[in-house]
Amino acid sequence: MADCKNIMVYVETAEGNPVKVGLEMISPAKELAAAKGGKVIAVVIGSGVKDAAQKVAEAGADQVVCVDAPQFADFNLDTYAGALVELVKEEAPAAVLVGGTQDGKDIAPVLAAKCDAGCASDVMAIKVDDAGNAVFTCPLYGGTVLQDVTIDTCPQVATLRSGAFQKVEDPAAGEVVEKEIQIPEDQIRTKVVESVKEIAETINLEEAEVIVSGGRGMGSKENFALVEELSNLLGGVVGATRPAIEDGWVSKIHQVGQSGKIVAPKLYIACGISGATQHVSGIMNSDYIVAINKDEDAPIFEVANVGIVGDVMKVLPVMIEEIKKIKEAQ
Numbered sequence: 001m002a003d004c005k006n007i008m009v010y011v012e013t014a015e016g017n018p019v020k021v022g023l024e025m026i027s028p029a030k031e032l033a034a035a036k037g038g039k040v041i042a043v044v045i046g047s048g049v050k051d052a053a054q055k056v057a058e059a060g061a062d063q064v065v066c067v068d069a070p071q072f073a074d075f076n077l078d079t080y081a082g083a084l085v086e087l088v089k090e091e092a093p094a095a096v097l098v099g100g101t102q103d104g105k106d107i108a109p110v111l112a113a114k115c116d117a118g119c120a121s122d123v124m125a126i127k128v129d130d131a132g133n134a135v136f137t138c139p140l141y142g143g144t145v146l147q148d149v150t151i152d153t154c155p156q157v158a159t160l161r162s163g164a165f166q167k168v169e170d171p172a173a174g175e176v177v178e179k180e181i182q183i184p185e186d187q188i189r190t191k192v193v194e195s196v197k198e199i200a201e202t203i204n205l206e207e208a209e210v211i212v213s214g215g216r217g218m219g220s221k222e223n224f225a226l227v228e229e230l231s232n233l234l235g236g237v238v239g240a241t242r243p244a245i246e247d248g249w250v251s252k253i254h255q256v257g258q259s260g261k262i263v264a265p266k267l268y269i270a271c272g273i274s275g276a277t278q279h280v281s282g283i284m285n286s287d288y289i290v291a292i293n294k295d296e297d298a299p300i301f302e303v304a305n306v307g308i309v310g311d312v313m314k315v316l317p318v319m320i321e322e323i324k325k326i327k328e329a330q
């Protein structure tokens with residue numbers, strides 16, 4: 001048995017591919033493993049996920065344990081957490097990092113409980129202390145307060161926020177190891193009887209490179225069309241604050257923030273958004289924030305890289321016109 005120096009990363013897959021946060025987690029895992037003189041062991045679980053496992057190896061994990069069997073075709077907390085518990089017992093990692101996805105938020109606490117481990121949630125940053133141990137930075141009270149958490153168990157379990165970490169640059173490919181695991185039927189308490197795919201509008205805010213968001217300051221559904229026009233011009237995705245959604249200007253899937261999506265685009269343009277904590281906590285990992293607001297004291301300007309004090313109904317048409325001119329000239 002290893003001695004608590006390797007870092008395990010559970011990489012979820014969706015439609016045959018590793019999810020973004022899964023690959024992002026390899027970076028902090030590498031730092032932690034280096035501090036302990038260990039390696040990064042990624043785990044991919046599913047049915048027909050060998051290609052995904054190879055992609056994870058190419059993203060910089062030293063080793064990828066691929067658990068590929070029909071039993072894991074659908075996500076089931078009992079089978080997935082059961083497989084991870086088995087691997088944790090075998091590998092004795094110092095930490096297990098899990099993406100803060102819907103499934104990840106289910107798995108991590110169960111895994112922690114079954115392994116008698118401490119669990120840090122929604123981790124936004126990881127430092128390594130002088131003794132080589134992880135210090136997890138987690139938000140409290142909707143991101144108003146950040147706290148540093150250390151966990152005195154082996155393993156430590158943590159869910160990591162999507163977009164908080166960057167993928168490994170120029171990764172060296174690791175190896176894929178196939179592993180057979182079978183969870184006994186009597187340990188599976190829930191069964192998927194039927195899956196129905198929701199027919200609904202889908203957008204990918206979490207992976208968007210450009211997001212143009214509108215808030216209550218847009219004033220009406222008709223005015224909100226300017227946000228959509230700018231977003232289309234920039235090849236981006238439309239985001240919104242909760243009031244804009246509550247007023248019916250745009251659907252709920254566009255919500256950015258504490259109870260919406262946590263985003264990390266290269267460019268985030270906030271139009272008529274005050275900068276409430278519940279919104280800002282969802283955009284803090286953006287590379288560059290541009291804010292347009294008529295109130296020069298609006299809190300959004302405290303987090304913006306560029307602030308434009310003005311009426312969105314005057315500023316947005318000018319921006320749109322100028323961008324069109326640049327595009328036409330190209």
Ligand SMILES: Cc1cc2nc3c(=O)[nH]c(=O)nc-3n(C[C@H](O)[C@H](O)[C@H](O)COP(=O)(O)OP(=O)(O)OC[C@H]3O[C@@H](n4cnc5c(N)ncnc54)[C@H](O)[C@@H]3O)c2cc1C
Nearest residue numbers: 215216217241242257258259260272273274279294311312
């Ligand atoms: C538990 C909880 C969870 C929440 N989750 C979320 C969440 O996930 N996402 C979220 O967004 N909110 C969330 N909220 C709501 C949040 O607290 C704020 O109410 C919301 O973010 C404010 O949205 P806003 O900026 O659009 O509106 P306001 O705060 O009303 O701000 C509107 C801004 O527009 C500016 N403005 C007005 N007219 C113009 C104009 N013509 N030109 C330029 N600027 C103009 C104003 O100066 C103002 O700053 C949550 C609240 C709670 C309690």
